[in-house]
Amino acid sequence: MSKTLIRGAKVLGGEALDVLVDGETVAAVGAGLDADGARVVEAEGQILLPGLVDLHTHLREPGREDSETVLTGTRAAASGGYTAVHAMANTFPVADTAGVVEQVWRLGRESGYCDVQPVGAVTVGLEGKQLAELGAMHDSAASVRVFSDDGKCVDDAVIMRRALEYVKAFDGVIAQHAQEPRLTEGAQMNEGTVSAELGLGGWPAVAEESIIARDVLLAAHVGSRVHICHLSTAGSVEIVRWAKSKGWNVTAEVTPHHLLLTDELVRSYDPVYKVNPPLRTEADVTALREALADGTIDCVATDHAPHPHEDKDCEWGAAAMGMVGLETALSVVQHTMVETGLLDWAGVADRMSFRPAAIGRLAGHGRPVSAGEPANLVLVDPSYRGAVDSARFASRSRNTPYQGRELPGRVTHTFLRGRATVMDGELV
Amino acid sequence: MPLFPGGNPRTSGHLISAADLTRDDAVRILDTAEEMARLADRPIKKLPALRGRTIVNLFFEDSTRTRISFEAAEKRLSADVINFAAKGSSVSKGESLKDTAQTLEAMGVDAVVIRHGASGAPYRLATSGWIDAAVVNAGDGTHQHPTQALLDAFTMRRRLIGPDAGLGRDLAGRRVTIVGDILHSRVARSNVDLLNTLGAQVTLVAPPTLLPVGVEGWPCEVSYDLDAVLPKSDAVMMLRVQRERMNAAFFPTEREYSRRYGLDTQRMDRMPEHAVVMHPGPMVRGMEITAEVADSGRCTVTEQVANGVSIRMAVLYLLLGGSDHANANNTANAAGTTARTEEK
Numbered sequence A: 001m002s003k004t005l006i007r008g009a010k011v012l013g014g015e016a017l018d019v020l021v022d023g024e025t026v027a028a029v030g031a032g033l034d035a036d037g038a039r040v041v042e043a044e045g046q047i048l049l050p051g052l053v054d055l056h057t058h059l060r061e062p063g064r065e066d067s068e069t070v071l072t073g074t075r076a077a078a079s080g081g082y083t084a085v086h087a088m089a090n091t092f093p094v095a096d097t098a099g100v101v102e103q104v105w106r107l108g109r110e111s112g113y114c115d116v117q118p119v120g121a122v123t124v125g126l127e128g129k130q131l132a133e134l135g136a137m138h139d140s141a142a143s144v145r146v147f148s149d150d151g152k153c154v155d156d157a158v159i160m161r162r163a164l165e166y167v168k169a170f171d172g173v174i175a176q177h178a179q180e181p182r183l184t185e186g187a188q189m190n191e192g193t194v195s196a197e198l199g200l201g202g203w204p205a206v207a208e209e210s211i212i213a214r215d216v217l218l219a220a221h222v223g224s225r226v227h228i229c230h231l232s233t234a235g236s237v238e239i240v241r242w243a244k245s246k247g248w249n250v251t252a253e254v255t256p257h258h259l260l261l262t263d264e265l266v267r268s269y270d271p272v273y274k275v276n277p278p279l280r281t282e283a284d285v286t287a288l289r290e291a292l293a294d295g296t297i298d299c300v301a302t303d304h305a306p307h308p309h310e311d312k313d314c315e316w317g318a319a320a321m322g323m324v325g326l327e328t329a330l331s332v333v334q335h336t337m338v339e340t341g342l343l344d345w346a347g348v349a350d351r352m353s354f355r356p357a358a359i360g361r362l363a364g365h366g367r368p369v370s371a372g373e374p375a376n377l378v379l380v381d382p383s384y385r386g387a388v389d390s391a392r393f394a395s396r397s398r399n400t401p402y403q404g405r406e407l408p409g410r411v412t413h414t415f416l417r418g419r420a421t422v423m424d425g426e427l428v
Numbered sequence B: 001m002p003l004f005p006g007g008n009p010r011t012s013g014h015l016i017s018a019a020d021l022t023r024d025d026a027v028r029i030l031d032t033a034e035e036m037a038r039l040a041d042r043p044i045k046k047l048p049a050l051r052g053r054t055i056v057n058l059f060f061e062d063s064t065r066t067r068i069s070f071e072a073a074e075k076r077l078s079a080d081v082i083n084f085a086a087k088g089s090s091v092s093k094g095e096s097l098k099d100t101a102q103t104l105e106a107m108g109v110d111a112v113v114i115r116h117g118a119s120g121a122p123y124r125l126a127t128s129g130w131i132d133a134a135v136v137n138a139g140d141g142t143h144q145h146p147t148q149a150l151l152d153a154f155t156m157r158r159r160l161i162g163p164d165a166g167l168g169r170d171l172a173g174r175r176v177t178i179v180g181d182i183l184h185s186r187v188a189r190s191n192v193d194l195l196n197t198l199g200a201q202v203t204l205v206a207p208p209t210l211l212p213v214g215v216e217g218w219p220c221e222v223s224y225d226l227d228a229v230l231p232k233s234d235a236v237m238m239l240r241v242q243r244e245r246m247n248a249a250f251f252p253t254e255r256e257y258s259r260r261y262g263l264d265t266q267r268m269d270r271m272p273e274h275a276v277v278m279h280p281g282p283m284v285r286g287m288e289i290t291a292e293v294a295d296s297g298r299c300t301v302t303e304q305v306a307n308g309v310s311i312r313m314a315v316l317y318l319l320l321g322g323s324d325h326a327n328a329n330n331t332a333n334a335a336g337t338t339a340r341t342e343e344k
């Protein structure tokens, strides 16, 4: 197997060290390591992090290969510094059987760019009525541990309770897309002063918060694990903080776009800003950043949601919801969290690798950068400054809200079990 | 060269929102409409101003009243008119707005008058680069209906100040009460914006369920008590309340709604003698307004219809700049000149 010596990178933003990768594992970490025939990557000034792990990715295959495939999505993931992604279940057909999750898992293995851990649907067809075969999905080759009806909320309290209870048998977790359906009928954007002015159906914060409040109570009651997808409001933060203070087994994620963008952008009626949950207010953005910094929010998850051009090149009401995010997530986190002083690079490693891997119980990812660990690594040049250009995306879709916006940082190398998937900023 | 309208550089050259109009823009439209209204009293009602120009009325939502009003305005300006009713066709997917617009553009259309069920569709049409034609919003979702607000302001100025005395003037100090389903009303949004720009004091009256979240930030007062507001109103605008709202629990019953928020003769008597009753139509008699009030001399509904044609003539005239793409100042002068020529 080949050897690679990464020379002089700041490991987790700390001391500049050499890291020797031998085959699939990290062989040594230290100062002045001997290259000894290894390919050398000069990484002075760069940050070395464990490969990023995304708990929330829409790869669209099977069913919507016009917007993304497992191959294009994992190439986008590698470009963004990810070595593992959790593929959401809202495909066509829905990933609600062992057969579909195994298919997605296998496509991920074949891609070779990034590990794909399928998420199983909680209910058959995401319809919220009947539990899917959660056990069979867990027992399959895909070893599913995270279950979600993402895109739809498990709004029936009894179904949610049963799902939480049932997955205890195999240490599973229910990842809830918290959206009370009746309160969000016809909802188009955050409910507030901007929606009132624009005449777009309001999506009240309480529609998210009421479900989270119920679900943390349910999780506590049955002694199970609940994970809250894409927290978007200050009130949601308060509820999760309270639940954690009780010692309940609650985790939460925030998307990069909710750390940066607000509903003021909707004034353009440009559907690139249409997303579920909707962009909220400045006060929410501030609360989310603080919660990610203090650990109330466990991790950043992209909610990478590719859509073909025509689904966004139309009027707001007709447009699809979602944004791509894999290739810009780390830059947005550097911009919103690192450069504001809220989080150091070790914190970034924690929120974008260690914790998401731990929540997903994902073996081999989210491990420390030390000898004997799997060589899932990413090198970041934090001094880079450049405008986002979606024409360069590896993703099949271009629906980024950052087109033309200057963001800091660039992934120069990504290693998946020792193999470079990205070298000098280019996919290998 | 001043932009027209001048309130929002992104949408100048179009009429998308009443909020995009400066006070001077609005007064200029009202004054131009006054010229147009005088024309309507003469045997030959047509102006040659937009001869050779093509305007399409692109209606994704049914509204015979608004469409006919625009059509009358366009024909009186001698424009070539194309009516395009997209409603009922396969317009469930958004790309057909773009496709339709580009088809019309290829046919050399100078202006698109658009009515659409989705808020923001006219803004998108005007700012997305899909077409070059001037876009006039004839009502979008629950967002805006700027020509309705203009015709309402025009009606108020004529009634409360006078057709001649009103020229060059705004509505400073006039008290306007808007009653009904504010939440779902593009008419209310447009009126609040425009009336505020024109210096009027606006009060919204509705059950709390039919007011949008964040209404406290709007440039107006809010009240739940119609009786208290009526004596302090120069104009009372009753909005249509759809019976279906009842099923979505916005109010308990039709009877309770009309008892608390409907206008009957008893309530009308609480208004000052000079005050007028307005309604954008279509009215739901017995719901927000009784038949006696609707048919009384204080109710301006039919005047509003006539004024709508004058306002739409003025808007199209000012946007399309008469016979050439002259700048805004020239168009204003041209409006007066052309109208006066026709007088002879």
Ligand SMILES: [Zn+2]
Pocket (backbone or CB within 6 Å): A150, A151, A152, A177, A229, A230, A276, A277
């Ligand atoms: Zn979701």
